[in-house]
Amino acid sequence: MATDLSTAAPEEIGIGDYQYGFHDSTENYTFKSRKGLDREMVEQISAMKKEPAWMRDFRLEAYDIFLSKPMPSWGGDLSHLDFQDIHYYMKASDRQEQSWDDVPDDIRKTYDRLGIPEAEKKYLAGVKAQYESEVVYGSLQEDLAKKGVVFTDTDSAIRDYPELVREHFGTVIPSFDNKFAALNSAVWSGGSFIYVPKGVEIEFPLQAYFRINSENMGQFERTLIIVDEGASVHYVEGCTAPTYSSESLHSAVVEIIVKRKARCRYTTIQNWSNNVYNLVTKRAMAYGDSLMEWVDGNLGSKLTMKYPAIYLMEPGARGETLSIAFAGAGQHQDAGAKMVHCAPNTSSRIISKSISKSGGRASYRGLVKVEAHATGCKSNVVCDALILDPESRSDTYPYIEIEQEHVAIEHEASVSKIAEEQLLYLMSRGMTEAEASAMIVTGFIEPLVKELPMEYAVEMNRLIELQMEGSVG
Amino acid sequence: MTASLKINDLHVSVEGLPILRGVSLEIRQGEIHALMGPNGSGKSTLAYTLVGHPKYEITQGSIEIDGTPLNELDACQRARLGLFLAFQYPVVIPGVKVADFLRHAITNIRNPNRKEGEGLIPMREFRKELKAMMDELGMDGEFARRYLNEGFSGGEKKRMEILQLAMLKPRFAVLDETDSGLDSDAVRVVSEGLRKLAGPEMGVLIITHHERLLEYNVPQFTHVMLAGKIVETGDASLARELHNEGYSKVRLRHPEEAAEEAARAQGRAAEPAGV
Ligand SMILES: Nc1ncnc2c1ncn2[C@@H]1O[C@H](COP(=O)(O)OP(=O)(O)OP(=O)(O)O)[C@@H](O)[C@H]1O
Numbered sequence: 001m002a003t004d005l006s007t008a009a010p011e012e013i014g015i016g017d018y019q020y021g022f023h024d025s026t027e028n029y030t031f032k033s034r035k036g037l038d039r040e041m042v043e044q045i046s047a048m049k050k051e052p053a054w055m056r057d058f059r060l061e062a063y064d065i066f067l068s069k070p071m072p073s074w075g076g077d078l079s080h081l082d083f084q085d086i087h088y089y090m091k092a093s094d095r096q097e098q099s100w101d102d103v104p105d106d107i108r109k110t111y112d113r114l115g116i117p118e119a120e121k122k123y124l125a126g127v128k129a130q131y132e133s134e135v136v137y138g139s140l141q142e143d144l145a146k147k148g149v150v151f152t153d154t155d156s157a158i159r160d161y162p163e164l165v166r167e168h169f170g171t172v173i174p175s176f177d178n179k180f181a182a183l184n185s186a187v188w189s190g191g192s193f194i195y196v197p198k199g200v201e202i203e204f205p206l207q208a209y210f211r212i213n214s215e216n217m218g219q220f221e222r223t224l225i226i227v228d229e230g231a232s233v234h235y236v237e238g239c240t241a242p243t244y245s246s247e248s249l250h251s252a253v254v255e256i257i258v259k260r261k262a263r264c265r266y267t268t269i270q271n272w273s274n275n276v277y278n279l280v281t282k283r284a285m286a287y288g289d290s291l292m293e294w295v296d297g298n299l300g301s302k303l304t305m306k307y308p309a310i311y312l313m314e315p316g317a318r319g320e321t322l323s324i325a326f327a328g329a330g331q332h333q334d335a336g337a338k339m340v341h342c343a344p345n346t347s348s349r350i351i352s353k354s355i356s357k358s359g360g361r362a363s364y365r366g367l368v369k370v371e372a373h374a375t376g377c378k379s380n381v382v383c384d385a386l387i388l389d390p391e392s393r394s395d396t397y398p399y400i401e402i403e404q405e406h407v408a409i410e411h412e413a414s415v416s417k418i419a420e421e422q423l424l425y426l427m428s429r430g431m432t433e434a435e436a437s438a439m440i441v442t443g444f445i446e447p448l449v450k451e452l453p454m455e456y457a458v459e460m461n462r463l464i465e466l467q468m469e470g471s472v473g
Numbered sequence: 474m475t476a477s478l479k480i481n482d483l484h485v486s487v488e489g490l491p492i493l494r495g496v497s498l499e500i501r502q503g504e505i506h507a508l509m510g511p512n513g514s515g516k517s518t519l520a521y522t523l524v525g526h527p528k529y530e531i532t533q534g535s536i537e538i539d540g541t542p543l544n545e546l547d548a549c550q551r552a553r554l555g556l557f558l559a560f561q562y563p564v565v566i567p568g569v570k571v572a573d574f575l576r577h578a579i580t581n582i583r584n585p586n587r588k589e590g591e592g593l594i595p596m597r598e599f600r601k602e603l604k605a606m607m608d609e610l611g612m613d614g615e616f617a618r619r620y621l622n623e624g625f626s627g628g629e630k631k632r633m634e635i636l637q638l639a640m641l642k643p644r645f646a647v648l649d650e651t652d653s654g655l656d657s658d659a660v661r662v663v664s665e666g667l668r669k670l671a672g673p674e675m676g677v678l679i680i681t682h683h684e685r686l687l688e689y690n691v692p693q694f695t696h697v698m699l700a701g702k703i704v705e706t707g708d709a710s711l712a713r714e715l716h717n718e719g720y721s722k723v724r725l726r727h728p729e730e731a732a733e734e735a736a737r738a739q740g741r742a743a744e745p746a747g748v
């Protein structure tokens with residue numbers, strides 16, 4: 001790195017570690033909501049979107065549920081989150097474009113810096129770029145469109161595929177599920193809608209990229225993915241935001257339906273700046289002999305509370321969650337997984353690896369539930385934590401609810417520190433202390449990273465190295 | 474010009490406990506030295522201290538390479554000055570592939586002024602070199618893709634140390650019981666490997682309890698350590714004598730150190746069990 005660590009101020013190093021902390025001007029925005037949330041704001045968002053009445057009613061009902069639910073008192077510290085200090089809707093441009101050349105300059109440059117158009121050329125089957133509240137760019141390979149694959153933003157989906165959306169929207173995660181699901185249901189905007197028809201296997205990933213640009217912004221995308229029988233898809237999302245001294249809120253809802261013999265993998269590389277509250281509800285329903293996988297990498301944000309869930313609905317369904325959390329200075333990653341065995345002969349696996357450093361806190365919170373009639377289920381949970389210094393913290397909260405005797409559940413947890421002997425060994429081969437620590441950390445998450453497609457594995461390792469840089473002393 | 478590794482009146486403590494009590498030794502490039510001594514006499518302590526293990530505190534004396542003092546340098550800096558230790562107990566680094574590790578190590582050692590993040594040596598060149606070296610040491614190429622020392626047998630770990638030595642080509646190599654735990658074929662491979670590597674450019678310190686390695690790599694100097702001191706220095710015949718006769722004569726010739734050795738053993742025995 002160009003920064004001379006011996007002379008740089010600590011805050012300089014902190015910002016240097018996060019590469020995406022820049023922002024654009026908001027002057028040319030098409031619409032900026034005032035701060036704060038009330039019934040009128042919900043109605044205004046709905047009106048701006050010219051939605052059908054059912055969606056408007058859905059929002060308003062969710063708003064009431066949001067008000068009626070208390071703030072969660074578990075997980076992370078939400079006491080500084082002020083719902084009235086947030087912009088709930090911002091629109092930077094009028095239209096969604098199909099060519100990067102048509103995307104407004106500022107915004108296009110941002111995505112260039114994030115490397116999205118380049119990645120699209122190389123290894124993606126389709127892209128959605130959401131900037132603030134709306135999707136500003138979208139593409140899908142032609143042959144996939146011909147096969148009936150739908151990859152669009154959720155607002156357009158309501159217009160273009162009303163039956164499909166209405167049949168599934170809010171069925172996997174109802175508004176009353178939790179306070180933040182209710183909030184999202186009331187003010188949602190953007191997000192991806194994917195439908196993969198029967199038997200269609202999409203070889204390359206579909207990627208969505210979420211970018212917050214403004215200060216005190218709330219981003220509430222809503223994603224719905226339906227993978228029809230025997231079909232398969234890999235969806236990847238990335239997220240970044242500028243570094244501000246005030247807080248932003250990202251609260252998404254992701255609903256996934258994986259029908260019989262279908263496969264869905266959902267990969268997240270979450271790299272919000274350290275002033276973003278990331279409170280996300282993600283859930284999938286997996287039907288007979290299907291496979292649902294969450295690959296969840298949490299590197300950024302101030303506080304993340306996220307526990308991707310899989311409901312195993314019919315025999316033979318399999319669920320797998322691989323979760324990596326990295327908590328640096330001022331960060332709390334409260335992440336984990338939830339597996340609900342609703343049918344016999346279903347299986348699940350959770351592998352969680354967390355790293356905490358410079359006073360960061362990483363918690364694993366997981367639930368494995370086996371319902372009464374669900375015989376012959378298998379579940380395997382492994383969580384490993386690596387703590388890099390005495391200031392940092394790691395906790396494990398594994399919950400198991402079993403209403404059934406004939407199940408096989410394994411749970412292993414380990415907490416380790418980087419051993420002095422490992423550091424010495426690597427340093428005695430010419431690695432600096434920082435390189436040696438980074439190598440040990442990279443090795444620690446390697447079993448998960450190797451599950452990622454090459455490009456994302458490289459990205460993940462690079463992000464971890466950035467997190468580690470200039471931090472060992 | 475040949476460089477030298479100079480150890481002068483070295484006193485070392487571990488967690489406040491003095492282990493080495495005035496060790497002096499000079500190794501020039503091109504020389505082979507053997508270091509022998511009973512279990513617990515301090516041989517590994519010397520090796521760890523040389524490479525800069527933070528737990529081993531130098532309370533007195535100095536180490537230098539070619540006039541550059543090492544006392545204040547960390548393990549990385551010492552390695553970049555050309556010092557290498559083949560560990561008695563190599564550690565496992567989970568998830569780090571042998572090839573990735575070695576490519577980093579070689580890049581740093583060959584370009585000691587490299588800053589973090591600067592490019593690594595070209596992949597093709599590295600692969601070729603690695604493969605040639607593994608063939609020479611009779612190692613299966615598959616090891617390059619495995620995680621460093623994870624699930625390696627004792628002998629495989631030792632070979633991995635020799636592979637690193639061969640790739641890093643240090644000016645000074647310390648081998649801490651690299652020959653123990655090896656089957657006799659492996660001892661031969663390692664011994665021959667070392668003989669090929671140890672030319673005029675390398676000074677070698679071999680810590681061993683066995684004979685074979687020294688038969689292939691005949692030391693010009695043999696040092697005997699007892700209770701944290703080098704009590705005798707001779708040539709290859711001294712090594713043979715110790716193999717054949719053990720340390721009882723050495724103890725008789727050095728009653729003060731023998732008494733200290735006994736006292737240390739006593740002290741340990743007096744500690745409550747389980748500590
Ligand atoms: N990290 C440590 N913590 C506590 N005691 C130590 C440590 N390292 C060395 N010692 C003690 O120092 C003494 C010398 O140990 P060292 O490992 O250097 O012996 P050695 O000569 O290499 O023996 P061996 O032939 O068995 O390998 C022993 O009494 C040992 O218990």
Ligand SMILES: [Mg+2]
Pocket residue numbers: 516517518561649650
């Ligand atoms: Mg030893």
